[in-house]
Amino acid sequence: MQDQLSQTFAALADPTRRAILAHLSQGEANVSDLAKPFLKDMSLPAITKHLKVLEKAGLVTKTRDAQWRPCKLNGEALKTASDWMEQYRQYWEESFDRLDAYLKTVTAKKKATAKGKKNGRKK
Amino acid sequence: MQDQLSQTFAALADPTRRAILAHLSQGEANVSDLAKPFLKDMSLPAITKHLKVLEKAGLVTKTRDAQWRPCKLNGEALKTASDWMEQYRQYWEESFDRLDAYLKTVTAKKKATAKGKKNGRKK
DNA sequence: TGGTTAATTAACTTATAGGTTAAATATAAA
DNA sequence: TTTATATTTAACCTATAAGTTAATTAACCA
Numbered sequence: 001m002q003d004q005l006s007q008t009f010a011a012l013a014d015p016t017r018r019a020i021l022a023h024l025s026q027g028e029a030n031v032s033d034l035a036k037p038f039l040k041d042m043s044l045p046a047i048t049k050h051l052k053v054l055e056k057a058g059l060v061t062k063t064r065d066a067q068w069r070p071c072k073l074n075g076e077a078l079k080t081a082s083d084w085m086e087q088y089r090q091y092w093e094e095s096f097d098r099l100d101a102y103l104k105t106v107t108a109k110k111k112a113t114a115k116g117k118k119n120g121r122k123k
Numbered sequence: 124m125q126d127q128l129s130q131t132f133a134a135l136a137d138p139t140r141r142a143i144l145a146h147l148s149q150g151e152a153n154v155s156d157l158a159k160p161f162l163k164d165m166s167l168p169a170i171t172k173h174l175k176v177l178e179k180a181g182l183v184t185k186t187r188d189a190q191w192r193p194c195k196l197n198g199e200a201l202k203t204a205s206d207w208m209e210q211y212r213q214y215w216e217e218s219f220d221r222l223d224a225y226l227k228t229v230t231a232k233k234k235a236t237a238k239g240k241k242n243g244r245k246k
Numbered sequence: 247t248g249g250t251t252a253a254t255t256a257a258c259t260t261a262t263a264g265g266t267t268a269a270a271t272a273t274a275a276a
Numbered sequence: 277t278t279t280a281t282a283t284t285t286a287a288c289c290t291a292t293a294a295g296t297t298a299a300t301t302a303a304c305c306a
Contacts, residue, residue: 009136013129014264018207025211031283046265048284053263067273067282075215078208082215084141085205088148092198092205137294154253169295171254176293190252190303 004058005084008077011057016042017050021059024073031069127181131204134180139165140173144182147196154192 002010011017020034035047051071054060058077062069125133134140143157158170174194177183181200185192 003138005141006136006138009132010263013132013136015126015129016264018128021211025214032281042264043266044282045267045284049264052284069283073211073214075211078211079215082205082208082212085201085208088144088196088198088201089205091148091196092202133293155251165294166296167252168254168297172294175254192253 004077005080007057008059008081011053011059012081014050014053016047017054020047020050020054021073024060024071028070028072030065030071034071127200128203128207130180131182131200134176134182135204137173137176139170140177143170143173143177144196147183147194151193151195153188153194157194 016038019037023029023034023037031047031051032044034051035044038047051060051062055062058080059074060071061074062071064070139161142160146152146157146160154170154174155167157174158167161170174183174185178185181203182197183194184197185194187193
């Protein structure tokens with residue numbers, strides 16, 4: 001079994017599953033509601049499997065109501081993933097970008113030199 | 124070939140690749156630099172493959188310098204993924220959470236009853 | 247020229263993701 | 277008690293992800 005963060009990203013790496021999450025962002029829905037937009041393209045058991053992936057990733061919570069299985073979005077796992085990405089924000093925000101990248105490079109070079117390791121990079 | 128966002132999330136769904144990104148956040152590095160921490164666990168060609176996944180996902184850019192291949196982090200793909208997640212922020216930020224979920228449910232019900240219109244929501 | 251270093255490619259193995267159809271389960275409704 | 281509805285499970289198929297080892301390419305160096 002993989003670590004939770006890997007499972008979360010893996011769950012998000014499928015357009016069907018992201019569409020299911022989008023649907024759930026409109027509110028609770030049961031399995032056949034969620035399946036309906038996809039039944040032209042795939043079977044109901046396929047959706048059951050997608051939901052299982054989303055559940056294991058912690059992105060969706062499934063409860064019981066008679067023969068229905070109401071599903072709802074679970075924000076926590078998304079937050080974990082978002083927090084992980086947050087540490088890279090500086091790398092996509094302009095202006096800072098080049099300066100920071102430069103500073104990081106300098107630091108890296110200093111470290112390499114201090115350790116007495118040649119680092120094979122020129123310029 | 125998959126859509127870009129799926130490829131990005133798939134690339135992030137592996138701890139080795141996330142560690143490579145973390146390394147690159149400290150500055151440029153070539154393939155063997157990046158491989159070093161993993162050579163106890165896997166071969167160099169394995170790292171080559173991981174880098175290829177990261178490149179295709181747009182997360183890493185590889186250039187040439189003699190026989191070396193300096194790699195650097197590319198923030199844009201991360202931003203795309205982060206932007207996608209952003210739309211769910213409300214689902215992991217407390218206080219809003221329950222109220223908003225409730226409102227969404229009400230809206231969904233009304234839609235079902237009124238057989239109404241499309242909703243294209245944003246923000 | 248030949249040797250060394252850096253990295254990739256090729257060919258292969260194994261596990262798993264994502265789909266299928268058919269059968270099974272669970273609850274409600276008639 | 278049977279039938280209908282909602283969903284899951286089982287068994288299976290196929291493509292691909294992730295690793296391996298061995299061979300190959302490319303550039304530099306002596």
